[in-house]
Amino acid sequence: AQSVSQHNHHVILSEAASLELGCNYSYGGTVNLFWYVQYPGQHLQLLLKYFSGDPLVKGIKGFEAEFIKSKFSFNLRKPSVQWSDTAEYFCAVEVGFQKLVFGTGTRLLVSP
Amino acid sequence: GAVVSQHPSWVICKSGTSVKIECRSLDFQATTMFWYRQFPKQSLMLMATSNEGSKATYEQGVEKDKFLINHASLTLSTLTVTSAHPEDSSFYICSASNRLTNTEAFFGQGTRLTVV
Numbered sequence A: 001a002q003s004v005s006q007h008n009h010h011v012i013l014s015e016a017a018s019l020e021l022g023c024n025y026s027y028g029g030t031v032n033l034f035w036y037v038q039y040p041g042q043h044l045q046l047l048l049k050y051f052s053g054d055p056l057v058k059g060i061k062g063f064e065a066e067f068i069k070s071k072f073s074f075n076l077r078k079p080s081v082q083w084s085d086t087a088e089y090f091c092a093v094e095v096g097f098q099k100l101v102f103g104t105g106t107r108l109l110v111s112p
Numbered sequence B: 001g002a003v004v005s006q007h008p009s010w011v012i013c014k015s016g017t018s019v020k021i022e023c024r025s026l027d028f029q030a031t032t033m034f035w036y037r038q039f040p041k042q043s044l045m046l047m048a049t050s051n052e053g054s055k056a057t058y059e060q061g062v063e064k065d066k067f068l069i070n071h072a073s074l075t076l077s078t079l080t081v082t083s084a085h086p087e088d089s090s091f092y093i094c095s096a097s098n099r100l101t102n103t104e105a106f107f108g109q110g111t112r113l114t115v116v
Helices: none
Strands: A003-005 A010-014 A019-021 A024-026 A033-038 A044-050 A056-058 A064-068 A073-078 A087-096 A099-102 A106-111 B004-007 B010-013 B019-025 B032-038 B044-051 B067-073 B076-081 B090-097 B111-115
Touching: A003 A087, A003 A099, A010 A019, A019 A106, A024 A073, A033 A064, A033 A073, A044 A056, A044 A064, A044 A073, A073 A087, A099 B032, A099 B044, B004 B090, B010 B019, B019 B032, B019 B090, B019 B111, B032 B067, B032 B076, B044 B067, B076 B090
Parallel strands: A010 A106, B010 B111
Antiparallel strands: A003 A024, A019 A073, A033 A044, A033 A087, A056 A064, A064 A073, A087 A099, A087 A106, B004 B019, B019 B076, B032 B044, B032 B090, B067 B076, B090 B111
16 A cells, blocks of 8 residues: 655654654655645645655745655655745645655754 | 634533534635644644545544535535534534635634533
8 A cells, every 4th residue: 555654753853953744655656745834723735745856855835845756755845944834745646647655754853 | 824713712611412503605615625634742643534525434433424515506514413422522623625716625614522
């Protein structure tokens, strides 16, 4: 069965620190990969997505992710986090038309 | 991005009653809607996929007679939890997409259901 694994359940950083959230997937087919963010009390929002092409994907708000096929990974990065990045982050793999399997999520707390 | 609205945002109901949750696409026509459930400290789990005008497709382990899904129009899908029990308490989230025009699905804000 398809699955997505996010290694860090909780991450606490100070402002300006660099961020990397791990995501590994198990899916045998061609993968479309996503990172979503959910700010407190708000909808899930798409941060970035990978369908094909350049494995380094840039998203909104300074986030980027790198698809490494050999490692089945799609880690999310940001060089310098801000307090406003406090949120929960979900990695997901598309297993059918916009049908997603999500990871368990990572709660990020950025202290000012 | 496009807007998807769920109603209600939270609901408390008595055991044995039914609860209806609405998912609306406000500024686009949603040919496909997805219903997810999220238990505390767990991931979002897909429950079912509904295409406008046809029966929903349920994921393995999801009881179709308990979780009734209707997608009668291009802007509205409803999930009815029938004869709710405390174990149905969860966070239910919908997403909506247009197969022809969207490259991503857009999510509602979720509905927290508590069955007492």
